[in-house]
Amino acid sequence: MAKSPSIFNKLDWPLLMTFLIxxxxxxxxxxxxxxxxxxxxxxxxSQTYGKQLIWIGICLILGFIIINMSSKVFxxxxxxxxxxxxxxxxVVLFIAKEVNGAKAWIDxxxxxxxxxxxxxxxxxxxxxxxxxxxxxxxxxxxxLMMALGIIIIPFILILAQHDMGSALVFLSxxxxxxxxxxxxxxxxxxxxxxxISILSLLxxxxxxxxxxxxxxxxxxxFNRKSKDLDKYIIAGVAITSFVAVYSISIDxxxxxxxxxxxxxxxxxxxxxxxxWNVRQSKIALGAGQFSGKGFLKGxxxxxxxxxAKETDFIxxxxxxxxxxxxxxxxxxxxxxxxxxxxxxxxKHSSKFSxxxxxxxxxxxxxxxxxxxxxxxxxxxxxxxxxxxxSYGGSxxxxxxxxxxxxxxxxxERWIYTD
Numbered sequence: 538m539a540k541s542p543s544i545f546n547k548l549d550w551p552l553l554m555t556f557l558i559x560x561x562x563x564x565x566x567x568x569x570x571x572x573x574x575x576x577x578x579x580x581x582x583s584q585t586y587g588k589q590l591i592w593i594g595i596c597l598i599l600g601f602i603i604i605n606m607s608s609k610v611f612x613x614x615x616x617x618x619x620x621x622x623x624x625x626x627x628v629v630l631f632i633a634k635e636v637n638g639a640k641a642w643i644d645x646x647x648x649x650x651x652x653x654x655x656x657x658x659x660x661x662x663x664x665x666x667x668x669x670x671x672x673x674x675x676x677x678x679x680x681l682m683m684a685l686g687i688i689i690i691p692f693i694l695i696l697a698q699h700d701m702g703s704a705l706v707f708l709s710x711x712x713x714x715x716x717x718x719x720x721x722x723x724x725x726x727x728x729x730x731x732x733i734s735i736l737s738l739l740x741x742x743x744x745x746x747x748x749x750x751x752x753x754x755x756x757x758x759f760n761r762k763s764k765d766l767d768k769y770i771i772a773g774v775a776i777t778s779f780v781a782v783y784s785i786s787i788d789x790x791x792x793x794x795x796x797x798x799x800x801x802x803x804x805x806x807x808x809x810x811x812x813w814n815v816r817q818s819k820i821a822l823g824a825g826q827f828s829g830k831g832f833l834k835g836x837x838x839x840x841x842x843x844x845a846k847e848t849d850f851i852x853x854x855x856x857x858x859x860x861x862x863x864x865x866x867x868x869x870x871x872x873x874x875x876x877x878x879x880x881x882x883x884k885h886s887s888k889f890s891x892x893x894x895x896x897x898x899x900x901x902x903x904x905x906x907x908x909x910x911x912x913x914x915x916x917x918x919x920x921x922x923x924x925x926x927s928y929g930g931s932x933x934x935x936x937x938x939x940x941x942x943x944x945x946x947x948x949e950r951w952i953y954t955d
Contacts, residue, residue, distance in 0.1 A: 742781065
């Protein structure tokens with residue numbers, strides 16, 4: 538009788554080691570960004586790097602526990618976890634104190650819990666359970682609406698906390714739904730709305746509406762002999778009406794935003810505004826050049842020019858001290874991490890595990906794109922951590938549980954016989 542191999546022989550070590558390396562890079566970068574000569578020891582709990590070291594230790598212990606438990610605890614109780622976090626998201630609205638414009642944290646005394654970080658994980662589980670239990674795919678409207686409901690509920694609750702960054706992450710699940718049956722037209726519609734949103738910020742609603750009317754007239758002229766001319770005209774009028782209402786709505790919403798929110802959006806579309814954060818992040822990244830200034834030699838972070846240097850802008854610290862090579866390494870690790878999860882997901886016979894794998898890649902991808910994008914001025918500065926690198930207990934715990942849960946699920950791909 539063959540002996541069943543140890544659980545550690547079943548783990549995907551390339552995936553696990555990549556995640557652990559990212560955590561280690563994060564710890565070193567947080568140490569460099571917040572380095573205090575009076576507290577040089579990395580395990581000094583009075584400093585952010587000391588606290589992050591504790592969180593990494595907790596995450597490793599939690600990861601060990603997850604790896605040694607059955608993955609069924611995630612599928613069987615998926616809706617229960619989702620419901621608990623939804624309840625916490627509601628509680629936050631009533632008891633949380635406002636921090637940097639957002640009411641997103643529950644103060645537990647020794648730890649500030651951010652339920653929105655864990656909502657990403659539980660939504661992944663809920664979507665994986667729902668889609669894996671379907672007898673058909675998401676091409677059917679009723680099934681699709683239920684899946685959208687699972688996404689929209691936490692999205693609205695987090696948006697009510699004024700935590701735009703975390704809320705936007707939930708939009709990435711559109712790619713997951715598309716992978717499992719949702720029509721491509723919905724994705725195209727989403728991109729169309731994004732384009733119209735950008736144009737609405739750049740142009741007056743009057744000019745945008747006139748442009749759409751001219752476009753409809755040109756299309757109708759070149760199709761004047763077509764049997765479907767009426768359909769072209771009706772579609773053109775409908776789209777123009779939508780653009781008119783939408784662009785005016787964007788204009789009204791912009792008027793009601795706070796000044797700092799307007800500045801972030803205006804900076805993105807090149808209409809001026811206070812771009813101090815973005816300018817400093819670009820200076821830090823550029824200062825690193827090819828190989829960086831060297832460990833603990835980043836002047837932007839040491840002289841506190843760089844904002845949120847241990848959290849939202851931690852990538853800039855990497856760029857300044859390790860240069861293009863360091864940035865390339867970090868980006869490469871993230872790309873490998875996401876591609877590895879997708880590869881393993883496709884090999885999995887369990888639909889729950891496959892959907893869950895795609896779901897967490899959507900979350901990782903959105904964090905990766907937005908965080909790095911805002912440091913180089915491609916997206917607004919909305920405050921979103923870089924997975925496993927940025928300082929923060931809730932974020933690190935959430936991503937650790939997310940990754941370790943998938944590693945445990947993946948380990949059960951293997952079939953062993955006695």
